[in-house]
Amino acid sequence: MKRSHNYEGFVLRYVMWIWTIFVLILLYLPMLPPPIFSLGDGGVARALSHPSLAAYGDLWGQPVLVQAIWNSLGVALAVGLVTPTLAVLAAMAVRELRIPRVVLLLTLLPLFIPGVSMGLATAFLFERMGLDPSLLSICIVNVLWALPFAFLIMLTAMSSFDTVQLEAAWTLGSNRWRAFWDVEFPSVRPGVVGAATFSMILSFNETVRTLLVQGINNTVQTYIWSTYKTIGLSPTLYALMTVLILVTLLLVFGFWSVSGTRARSKAT
């Protein structure tokens, strides 16, 4: 371990930090223009010297958009409830069914399929089934997309749990569900909260898959997309993007600060 203290290790460490931070800057840079352009129409300099919050007021004046906001919230709520449940069951299936590789492959599959192909495929299915595009079809596609992530979070959470405790509960006469609820669930609850938060965030930020099964229903994301394609970008649209970025950041930090405090209080 002395190697890391010598000159070479020192230089390597600095070069790597600079590279990591450079890539992070490139990843965060695109979050800056929307808040700036939401402040006004006349270019960056004008938006910053004469900022106006009028665009944020406009958001509430358009019935189509207000409906889209409600739709997005409803879909996110449903996705946030259904996905973690499916993810917990899938994580248990990896442990208990005799086909763990199949369970893994199936549950992770949505991760590997580009958005258009996934949206198109489900649109074909709904059309053949005679299921008209609705909030339900939007929910199904969003759950599919969020499932692999929620599943990975649950796998991580449940792997740190020692199953010997479950066996103890079974020996003491409790059935498997009781054992899960009373013994395992309390210790993996942060994982469930994480899976739910992640699922909602992913659903809030999903465009491409939803576009193909939305029918006449809009979510905030499809509203942004269709307005961009028909009218172009405007301060109102940028304001909407800013709100979305803020909501996403709030959810992420809210979850991390909660799970962080819990981890720390557990450690002490």
Added chain:
Amino acid sequence: MARPAQLTLRKALLGVPLAFVTVFLVLPLALTVVISFWKRVGFHIRPDFSFLSYASFLGGLRVQVLERSLIVGAEVTVIGLLVAYPIAWFLAMRTSPRATRVALMLFTIPFLVNYVIRTFSWSYLLSRTGPINSLLIAIGATNTPLDWLLYSDFAVLIGLLTSYVPFMIFPLWLALSGIDRQLIQASWLLGANPVRTFFHVTLPLSMPGVFAAIIFGFVGSFGDSTVPLILGGPGYQLIGNQITSTLDVLNYPLAAAMSTVVIAAMLVLVGLWFRLFDPRSFLGKALKK
């Protein structure tokens, strides 16, 4: 012990997520393949076994779209690996657990923020009057704004890389952080220098992660529909936005045929990954840490 009926019920319940994915994803993907052989009649599609859609995709000018998509996918994958691997290695081997956690969190956030929004932003950042051109002019690197920053292969590469590099860092980090350090120390003790140790021990052991990163980078950018549309400029076609424009003219069998090509590429890569590596051990090792 639980009664058999209870166990059956439990197994059925555990099968729910699998049934969900099978019905709403595996079946639809199969349906896509089937519809790609159907025929378009006016505004409707009719069951058939025709290679017409494939002929018009692979036979005509559209084959250039496929070639370009393959090239762009390969470029994003290679550049993405070169960008992501050092970061993943650094975070797995050389940083404190706390720094690693913070850095990984920071890489998660941009991925979570809608990538359509991020792509809109790039179309401003890379534009003639955007900050990157202003900066280049201010430092004297160029006199006139660079035109090729936006609506070009370069812009598409930037858009795709910033979308998929975070995706690539995570599997790489998972694989690298799962490597048993004693193997690396043994290599040092046997006299191998760090470079030799890296190429003979660390890199081979991280291959499951490298392969997963290749899948994310390649399949993602190969089938992406938004970035080429926003950043490629008018007429810039990759297979993903070609699919959406084909849908706009209601040619479903052709869209299905193009989507089938994307799905086939994905299946080949994911199939190889599952044959070559046991994903359980790959996930399991990292999970036990």
